[in-house]
Amino acid sequence: MARYQVLLAYDGTRFFGSQVQxxxxxxxxxxxxxxxxxxxxxxxxxxxGRTDTGVHATGQVAAxxxxxxxxxxxxxxALNSHLPPDLVIRSLSPSLKDFHPRFDAVSRQYCYRLFxxxxxxxxxxxxxxxxxxxxxxxxxxxNARIFLGKHDFAALGSPTTPKGTTVRTVTKAEWxxxxxxxxxxxxxxxxxxxxxxxxxxxxQVSLAQGRCSVEKIQNALEGQEKLxxxxxxxxxxxxxxxxxxxHE
Numbered sequence: 001m002a003r004y005q006v007l008l009a010y011d012g013t014r015f016f017g018s019q020v021q022x023x024x025x026x027x028x029x030x031x032x033x034x035x036x037x038x039x040x041x042x043x044x045x046x047x048x049g050r051t052d053t054g055v056h057a058t059g060q061v062a063a064x065x066x067x068x069x070x071x072x073x074x075x076x077x078a079l080n081s082h083l084p085p086d087l088v089i090r091s092l093s094p095s096l097k098d099f100h101p102r103f104d105a106v107s108r109q110y111c112y113r114l115f116x117x118x119x120x121x122x123x124x125x126x127x128x129x130x131x132x133x134x135x136x137x138x139x140x141x142x143n144a145r146i147f148l149g150k151h152d153f154a155a156l157g158s159p160t161t162p163k164g165t166t167v168r169t170v171t172k173a174e175w176x177x178x179x180x181x182x183x184x185x186x187x188x189x190x191x192x193x194x195x196x197x198x199x200x201x202x203x204q205v206s207l208a209q210g211r212c213s214v215e216k217i218q219n220a221l222e223g224q225e226k227l228x229x230x231x232x233x234x235x236x237x238x239x240x241x242x243x244x245x246x247h248e
Contacts, residue, residue, distance in 0.1 A: 054234030135208035157193025
């Protein structure tokens with residue numbers, strides 16, 4: 001019995017998140033269906049983390065144990081042949097027996113995409129959040145660094161376990177303006193709270209629209225103030241990468 005590590009990409013539009021649910025279509029559920037068609041009898045695929053309903057991924061990681069008599073390349077092709085069009089395994093390889101996609105991860109990176117236009121754009125809005133009124137460019141550029149470092153992000157997310165800590169360390173928080181007017185927010189941390197990435201975007205957009213102040217955000221990170229409620233839409237968010245140490 002070998003353990004395999006897989007890199008997944010998916011369009012989250014028609015998935016009710018990544019984590020398996022009894023009566024809903026999920027990424028984990030579709031991957032397990034594909035495995036069972038090849039004779040897999042395991043209980044559960046292990047995922048690196050949970051993505052919300054509608055969130056996309058180009059770098060989700062999963063692992064499973066499987067008795068497979070052929071090459072890893074043939075397993076990759078066989079699994080992909082049974083997966084739906086909105087989910088694919090980008091790479092597959094044997095891993096250490098004790099490799100755990102979630103607990104062995106040292107960082108995770110997300111990218112959020114948006115654009116500012118007064119009129120709807122049906123094609124772009126499948127993967128980008130249309131924001132209006134427009135954001136102030138300099139405000140986004142200059143203030144993303146507020147979140148860098150180790151902070152209590154309780155005002156920007158919920159713990160992933162009932163008594164879990166809300167302290168996280170953010171190592172990258174950066175906005176980029178693309179040639180077509182698209183904005184991309186790249187954020188990397190040791191781990192993320194539930195809905196933390198979407199909250200970070202919403203608060204920064206509110207700041208860049210003049211609906212929130214830098215002082216309020218700083219006070220919230222110090223536990224002295226609550227921030228306005230709201231989430232950036234799920235369809236603008238993509239899990240880009242999960243990083244592991246050299247021991248994997």
